[in-house]
Amino acid sequence: MKISEIQTILNAELICGADLLESEVFTACGSDMMSDVLAFVKEQAVLLSGLVNPQVIRTAEMMDMKCIVFVRGKKPSMDMIDLATERDIVLLRSDLEMFTACGLLYKHGLKGGSGI
Amino acid sequence: MEAIKLHYDVSGNDFTCAGEASGKIKRELKGLGFPNDIVRNVAIAVYEGEINMVIHAGGGVIDVEITPECISLDLIDEGPGIPDVSLAMKEGFSTAPENVRQLGFGAGMGLPNIKKYTDEMIIDTEVGVGTTIHLKVYIK
Ligand SMILES: Nc1ncnc2c1ncn2[C@@H]1O[C@H](COP(=O)(O)OP(=O)(O)O)[C@@H](O)[C@H]1O
Numbered sequence: 001m002k003i004s005e006i007q008t009i010l011n012a013e014l015i016c017g018a019d020l021l022e023s024e025v026f027t028a029c030g031s032d033m034m035s036d037v038l039a040f041v042k043e044q045a046v047l048l049s050g051l052v053n054p055q056v057i058r059t060a061e062m063m064d065m066k067c068i069v070f071v072r073g074k075k076p077s078m079d080m081i082d083l084a085t086e087r088d089i090v091l092l093r094s095d096l097e098m099f100t101a102c103g104l105l106y107k108h109g110l111k112g113g114s115g116i
Numbered sequence: 117m118e119a120i121k122l123h124y125d126v127s128g129n130d131f132t133c134a135g136e137a138s139g140k141i142k143r144e145l146k147g148l149g150f151p152n153d154i155v156r157n158v159a160i161a162v163y164e165g166e167i168n169m170v171i172h173a174g175g176g177v178i179d180v181e182i183t184p185e186c187i188s189l190d191l192i193d194e195g196p197g198i199p200d201v202s203l204a205m206k207e208g209f210s211t212a213p214e215n216v217r218q219l220g221f222g223a224g225m226g227l228p229n230i231k232k233y234t235d236e237m238i239i240d241t242e243v244g245v246g247t248t249i250h251l252k253v254y255i256k
């Protein structure tokens with residue numbers, strides 16, 4: 001799935017990374033606990049989170065993730081946007097809640113990272 | 117090739133900066149051409165260690181030594197020390213306060229994650245003196 005399709009499916013606002021919207025991603029994970037995200041490396045490319053602080057960007061950076069979706073309409077700060085831009089990470093923002101956002105992406109073919 | 121040595125200071129009073137050193141180390145290793153999975157494993161381990169330094173120990177320093185065979189990292193702090201290391205290593209054990217949990221950490225997964233992503237992990241710690249975590253990742 002292209003990141004641009006994620007944007008469409010989640011009716012999300014693009015915050016930064018317009019030049020990377022055509023990148024392909026295959027897996028995602030959703031969590032507000034960054035240590036849980038860091039515990040399972042399976043080439044997840046997309047992180048959905050309701051948490052908004054710079055550590056969400058750092059976590060994605062360490063994991064080589066390409067895209068972060070902030071759910072429940074959460075707005076990242078300017079610092080976070082700058083950091084994500086520097087690290088080539090696309091930021092999206094959706095009003096959907098976590099469960100619904102994950103469900104929609106799963107239904108459209110994006111898989112969880114554990115290979116299940 | 118001679119070993120490359122790098123040194124980073126980790127500030128203890130700014131959670132928003134936590135991870136800066138780890139990001140630099142990651143980019144350094146990438147630049148040196150190490151395989152992606154090795155770079156990522158080191159990055160995750162050192163990031164969890166850096167977060168711990170900030171939330172539990174008031175900051176510290178990270179020393180890195182890189183050779184073609186092995187990446188060694190020493191994470192050194194002068195924090196409160198860890199009274200019971202085997203307990204601290206248990207998944208889910210955490211003394212992190214609620215405000216840290218609200219920031220997405222404090223799940224008690226940091227030390228287990230560090231162990232998982234490295235080939236060697238030795239914790240030297242003394243209550244009231246500090247903690248040094250020695251890590252090694254071998255390049256196969
Ligand atoms: N550098 C450190 N200095 C003092 N205590 C530490 C340090 N690192 C870890 N600890 C202790 O070990 C516990 C477990 O660490 P960790 O697995 O990273 O979980 P968390 O950081 O989520 O609490 C911490 O809650 C803390 O009590």
Ligand SMILES: [Mg+2]
Nearest residue numbers: 167168226227
């Ligand atoms: Mg920790």
